[in-house]
Amino acid sequence: MSINFGIIGLARSGKTTIFNALTAGKAETTGRGGEITAPHLGVARVPEPRLRVLDGILHPHRLVPVEARYIDIGASVKALAQDKGLGAQLLNQLSTVDTLICVVRAFKDDSVPHPRGSIDVDRDIADLNMELVFSDLAIMERRLERLETSLKGAKPGERHTLLQEQEILKQFKTALENDRPLRELTIDPVAVRYVTNYQFLTAKPMLIVVNIGEDQLAEAEALEAQLSRRYSGNGLRVITLCGRLEMELAQLEESAAQELRASYGMKQSGLERTIKASYDLSSLITFFTTASNEVRAWAIRHGTTAVKAAGKIHSDMEKGFIRAECVSYDDLVRCGSLTEARKRGLLRLEGKEYTVQDGDIITFLFNV
Ligand SMILES: Nc1nc2c(ncn2[C@@H]2O[C@H](COP(=O)(O)OP(=O)(O)O)[C@@H](O)[C@H]2O)c(=O)[nH]1
Ligand SMILES: [Mg+2]
Structure with missing residues (x-):
């Protein structure tokens, strides 16, 4: 399954830079300034460390993470809304995403002109909201x-x-x-x-990503806390991210990237942080399925019932739902195998109305 993100923001705020950071992409970051052109499309795997652990227990042929799909719309939403051609098409495409990522510039660089002539995070957030x-x-x-x-x-x-x-x-x-x-x-x-x-x-959940410069890294956490007081609530979160550094890190081998990240005192990658924030934002949790020699991760809203979770996989599974055979991640890890979990009575049979919990490993039984 995939979760879809639309990246928006003012010209030269760092949308494409952050798109590259999240998708390990190499799209050109010229920040030309807002004409309506083809958008950048990219995909990332949603980081899920539990998949590795499940690999060691269940030995599937394949691990299938959730996909995060990103669309970097180069032009302003207002420009799209006023255009009848490609703009209208792009706006349609944007309207299908699950979550908006609003990139707001905080980095200072005289060689990159700001469309409004100065750096002002609050003003830019208000501008984007207006659009x-x-x-x-x-x-x-x-x-x-x-x-x-x-x-x-x-x-x-x-x-x-x-x-x-x-x-x-x-x-x-x-x-x-x-x-x-x-x-x-x-x-x-x-x-x-x-x-x-x-x-x-x-109406869409919105993650504001404040794009800071390398020189602002030391104050990133404080800035994020301060902004969070103003920009959080129903479907709204804010994080700070050093777009240009993250873009460079995304091009490196994982071990080299980790080393460099540690030297900056950063614990998680930009992708991990934006994904975590967007899961929080939409109250998403993860469950796993194991079938056809694959272990797959799925994202659903907290509070989803077993029958609706089955529907995420296939509408037939929802229609013909019989039961869910279910074990919690912690129980499975403690038991070391499904057989042992079954022996200890930790493999539960759950009905339609069972509320799926984060980390559940589920096999759905259904009629077609
Ligand atoms: N100094 C500095 N420049 C940045 C940073 N992020 C982006 N830029 C530059 O700002 C310009 C516009 O970036 P881009 O990602 O193309 O912006 P977009 O128009 O929103 O897609 C490019 O020249 C980037 O290299 C940053 O964190 N620091
Ligand atoms: Mg761009």
């Missing part, structure tokens, strides 16, 4: 216009749902007009459908 709001409002207004037309010709039976949608979209519109992203609203279950249908950008 997302702008784009969502445009979608909202078009939909509301079409609703008006549909209502004129609607049969009595259709009026109710159309009016309901109109009412909900008008509420959303009011929030956006007050610069409030939709992710901040408490949205009732009836309205959730419309958020999902239209894939509003301000």
